[in-house]
Amino acid sequence: MAQISREEVQHLAHLARLELTDEETAHYAEQLSAIVDAVARVSDVAAQDIPPTSHPIPVTNVFREDVAKPGLPRDEVAAAAPSWEDDRFKVPRILGED
Amino acid sequence: MSSTTNTRMAFDQALERFEPVLGLETHVELGTASKMFCSCATEFGQDPNTQVCPVCLGLPGSLPVVNAVAVESTIRMGLALHCDIASWCRFARKNYFYPDMPKDYQVSQYDEPLCTNGYLDVTVATDDGPREFRVEIERVHMEEDTGKLTHAGGDTGRIHGADYSLVDYNRAGIPLIEIVTKPIVGTGALAPLVARAYVTELRDLMRSLGVSDVRMDQGSLRCDVNVSLAPAGEPWGTRSETKNVNSLRSVERAVRSEIERQAAVLADGGRVIQETRHFHEDTGETTPGRSKEHAEDYRYFPEPDLVPVAPSAEWVEELRGTLPEVPSVRRARLQEQWGISDLEMQTLVNAEALDLVEETIAAGVDQAAARKWWTGEFTRMANEQGVALADLGITSSHISRVESLIADGSLTDKLARQVFEGVVAGEGDVDAVIAGRGLVVVGDDSTLLAAIETALAEQPDVAEKIRGGKVQAAGAIVGAVMKATKGQADAAKVRALLLAHLGVEG
Numbered sequence: 254m255a256q257i258s259r260e261e262v263q264h265l266a267h268l269a270r271l272e273l274t275d276e277e278t279a280h281y282a283e284q285l286s287a288i289v290d291a292v293a294r295v296s297d298v299a300a301q302d303i304p305p306t307s308h309p310i311p312v313t314n315v316f317r318e319d320v321a322k323p324g325l326p327r328d329e330v331a332a333a334a335p336s337w338e339d340d341r342f343k344v345p346r347i348l349g350e351d
Numbered sequence: 352m353s354s355t356t357n358t359r360m361a362f363d364q365a366l367e368r369f370e371p372v373l374g375l376e377t378h379v380e381l382g383t384a385s386k387m388f389c390s391c392a393t394e395f396g397q398d399p400n401t402q403v404c405p406v407c408l409g410l411p412g413s414l415p416v417v418n419a420v421a422v423e424s425t426i427r428m429g430l431a432l433h434c435d436i437a438s439w440c441r442f443a444r445k446n447y448f449y450p451d452m453p454k455d456y457q458v459s460q461y462d463e464p465l466c467t468n469g470y471l472d473v474t475v476a477t478d479d480g481p482r483e484f485r486v487e488i489e490r491v492h493m494e495e496d497t498g499k500l501t502h503a504g505g506d507t508g509r510i511h512g513a514d515y516s517l518v519d520y521n522r523a524g525i526p527l528i529e530i531v532t533k534p535i536v537g538t539g540a541l542a543p544l545v546a547r548a549y550v551t552e553l554r555d556l557m558r559s560l561g562v563s564d565v566r567m568d569q570g571s572l573r574c575d576v577n578v579s580l581a582p583a584g585e586p587w588g589t590r591s592e593t594k595n596v597n598s599l600r601s602v603e604r605a606v607r608s609e610i611e612r613q614a615a616v617l618a619d620g621g622r623v624i625q626e627t628r629h630f631h632e633d634t635g636e637t638t639p640g641r642s643k644e645h646a647e648d649y650r651y652f653p654e655p656d657l658v659p660v661a662p663s664a665e666w667v668e669e670l671r672g673t674l675p676e677v678p679s680v681r682r683a684r685l686q687e688q689w690g691i692s693d694l695e696m697q698t699l700v701n702a703e704a705l706d707l708v709e710e711t712i713a714a715g716v717d718q719a720a721a722r723k724w725w726t727g728e729f730t731r732m733a734n735e736q737g738v739a740l741a742d743l744g745i746t747s748s749h750i751s752r753v754e755s756l757i758a759d760g761s762l763t764d765k766l767a768r769q770v771f772e773g774v775v776a777g778e779g780d781v782d783a784v785i786a787g788r789g790l791v792v793v794g795d796d797s798t799l800l801a802a803i804e805t806a807l808a809e810q811p812d813v814a815e816k817i818r819g820g821k822v823q824a825a826g827a828i829v830g831a832v833m834k835a836t837k838g839q840a841d842a843a844k845v846r847a848l849l850l851a852h853l854g855v856e857g
Contacts (some may be wrong), residue, residue, distance in 0.1 A: 268648055280736040307441060307653035313661035316419035321392035322384040324404035331400075333410075340399040341517035344450040346502065 257285040268349060357526050357612040357636055358619070363540070365580070365614030371542040371604065373535040374577035375486075376519060377553055378527050380570075381424050382563045386524035387495040388415030388458065389655070391791065393526075395569050399519035407524035409454030415656055417442075421493060421526035422465070422660060423670060424562035428528060429466025429491045430671050431556055432578075439661045440465050442493070442654040450518055451497035456665075459529075460495035465660065466491035471556070473548040474679065482541070486549050487533040491646045491744040498523035518532040519590050542578075547603040550574055555678040558706075569600050576630075578609040580617060587755065588613070589623040593637050596630050605630045608637055610742075684760075685709060702726045703740055707747075714747035716754050724750055728768055732775055744775050752781040765838050766790045796848060803838075803849050806831035817853055825849055 262282045266273045273281070327340065336343035386393055389406035405413035429436055443461035469488035476483045498520040530553065538545045554572060557563045574597070579590035591613065598606045608630075613623050620712050628637040676684070682705070686696045689712070699705045704725040711721035725740065733740045753770055756762040762770065762785075773784030784790070793799060806828045807814040816824040825846055832845045850856070 264648075285533070288828040306656060308658055310658075313439070313659045315416060316422065317385075317390070317416040318384050319385050319418050319420035323400060324389075325393045325397075325408075328401055330403060330408065333515060339517055341519050342400070342453075342499070342580045344500075344516050344518055346516055347449060348515045 257282050257289060261285075356634075357608075358615040359608075359611035360614035360618055362611055366540045366612050369580035369582060369588070369610075369614055369617065371538065371606070372579045372581060372590070373532075373538065373542055373546055373600055374590065375521050375532045375535070375546060375549060376575040376577070376604075377530045377550060378496075378573045378575075379529060379553075379563050379565060380572075381421055381526040382561070383418055383420050383424070383526050387418050387421055387493070387526035388524060389413075391524065395566075395571075400521060402521040403523070407453075407520060409452070415458065417657060417660065418526060422662070423717055424526075424560070425465050425491060425528050426662060426667060426670050427560050427674065428530070428562055430471065430667070431560055431674055431677070431853075432466070432469035432471055432488050432491065432530070434466035434469030434488060434491060435440070436667050437463060437465055437467070438664070439463075439659055439660045442657045443651045444654050445494075445649045445651055447649055450516065453498070453520060457495060457497060458654055458657070459651075460492035464490040464492035465662075471549065471552055472546060472679065473552045475544045475548050477541065478854075481693075484538065484541075484545050484548075486535055486545070487689050489531045489533045491528055491530050494527050494529060494657055496522050496525040496527045504857060508755060518678070534850075535713055543603040543606040546606045549601050550602050551599055552678065559675045559678050559681070560845070561675075566739075570597060573597055576602060576605045576609070577625070578606055578613065580610065580613045580758065582617065587788040588617070589625050591623060591626055591628050593628045593630050594640060601630060601632060604635045605637065608635055630798055644842065649792075658703060660826065691718070691722070695722065698722075698726055702730050704730070707740060711750050714751040716747070716751050718756055721750065724771075729773065732771070736775070743770060744777070749774055749781050756781070756785075760841065761792055761793055762790070763839075763841050766792065791839060793840040799832065799836075799840060799845055800843065800852065801851055802832045802835045803845065805835065814853070815847075817855055822850070822855060822857065 259278050259282050262278050262285065263273070266278070331337045331340075334342050380393075383393060384390060386402075386407055389404050391404050391407055392404065406415050411605070411788060426436055440460065440463035442458050443463075444456040445459045445461070446456040448455060466488075467490050471486050471488060473486055474483050474485055481852045498518050499517070501523050502515045503515055503517060532549070533541075535545065535549075550572075554565045554567075557565050557572075563571060573595050576593045576596050577590045578593070579588040581588045591609060593605045593609060596602050609628075616623055624639075627640040629640045630637050675681075684694060684701065685705070686693075699708055699722060702725065704722075708718075708721045708725050711725070712718050729740060731744055733743050736743070750769070753762060753767045757764065757767055769788060769790055770781055770784050772779065773779070773788055778784045778787050793802075809831065810827060813824050813827045817828070829842055829845045830850055832849075833840055833842055
């Protein structure tokens with residue numbers, strides 16, 4: 254079983270500016286380990302001769318013409334926002350930023 | 352933020368003890384009509400959140416599609432920098448937690464940049480004449496710009512008691528290219544100038560390629576400046592990264608300031624901390640910023656929503672064929688063609704008038720006159736109004752019309768300046784301003800003679816002097832006539848008429 258340590262969970266939580274209790278940290282460490290284990294099962298079937306695959310379909314160069322089109326009306330954007338002020342998304346101040 | 356003053360060592364002294372090593376990461380917004388991965392417009396200065404859609408807002412289920420022109424522009428930039436163009440590369444997700452990207456990641460390129468291993472030659476003026484440096488390019492890659500945060504409350508004091516940020520995503524998703532140099536060594540005391548020359552040359556190159564208008568005042572070119580000092584005899588020191596240096600002058604100042612600060616730290620027996628620092632325009636100092644995530648913290652992985660980019664050799668060669676003349680080569684050619692000195696060319700470049708002057712000369716205006724107008728009167732007007740020279744509203748056809756009116760005697764230099772003032776003030780084209788302001792050269796001899804006689808009568812002593820052969824005294828009478836005609840007479844003609852009238856040889 255893969256081991257995601259409590260320190261790794263704490264580090265991730267710090268990057269995400271999340272405060273976790275000791276119980277939460279232990280809980281997530283266990284869950285994340287289980288997720289990594291599940292994904293790692295791919296290695297059981299992927300032999301050396303199978304390269305890592307990011308895109309299953311061999312398609313390249315899908316491009317769009319550089320033409321500007323109207324996006325969403327702002328009232329729709331505002332309606333979907335959890336918090337909105339002065340025509341902008343309102344978000345908590347990020348600690349440690351300036 | 353608390354603003355601490357750094358201890359510094361005098362620049363010359365710092366350079367005696369340490370060898371600076373530079374690295375520059377330059378982000379440039381491409382001048383495409385639409386964003387990198389969606390069709391939203393990219394216009395600067397629009398109302399907040401009016402150029403957004405499900406893709407650039409990171410709404411579930413939306414899918415990005417690459418802008419063809421952005422790829423083309425990046426390849427052309429790579430070619431102009433003599434880079435190798437990857438035959439196959441992918442985008443990557445750079446994951447981080449900050450609300451400037453609503454997706455919680457920025458689409459960038461990581462270990463597979465589109466362009467690698469190039470160079471850009473730059474020239475720096477020294478006391479011993481120009482010196483050329485080759486700045487090697489590590490990579491040029493594509494990514495998307497982030498949204499813009501405005502912090503409310505806290506130390507900005509905009510709203511008391513509040514402590515939150517407001518986000519405008521109009522800029523999120525605008526195509527960016529990032530150009531990263533290899534370590535630049537061997538510049539010594541010229542390091543700040545080399546850094547500035549490099550960014551200047553890069554800017555000119557982008558403009559000549561037409562891939563970006565590179566408006567530094569609008570933040571379309573931003574520079575991260577890495578500086579380290581190696582103690583004598585050692586290859587490397589620890590570097591600091593100064594983020595978001597946004598003008599050519601600041602690039603030079605940031606390098607200088609970091610050399611002076613790090614030298615003082617090292618000389619004091621301290622260690623330079625590898626950190627991100629912020630540059631302050633007002634003081635020219637850097638202060639520590641947030642501790643930077645390490646590359647592994649970004650958990651880069653290939654972007655599954657975008658297929659790989661695989662430019663064919665034919666496409667790359669076709670794009671190579673569209674490359675314009677390199678700016679340094681063009682400057683040398685124009686200088687030769689116009690027969691102007693190094694200093695005169697430098698004046699044009701510094702005034703950002705080269706393109707405008709070339710255009711004006713192409714419109715049939717004499718090169719000396721074209722240079723005089725753009726670097727003199729127009730530069731003054733642009734500074735006064737706080738706009739770029741190119742945005743003044745004066746075109747080569749305005750200048751060509753005014754110059755032809757000067758040539759046939761319908762305008763004097765002085766009146767011409769008034770004409771341009773009118774054009775800039777939005778009073779219409781050259782002929783409309785002339786008609787509107789009633790700007791005509793008072794040219795008929797009888798009107799001028801009448802004014803001359805009046806002036807002579809008012810200053811009989813001056814008249815005597817001139818009659819007595821003191822030709823230089825004529826200036827007083829010419830001045831009076833110019834005043835009487837509100838500056839609309841041709842001074843040389845007045846002087847000739849006056850002398851003829853008094854029967855004195857000029």
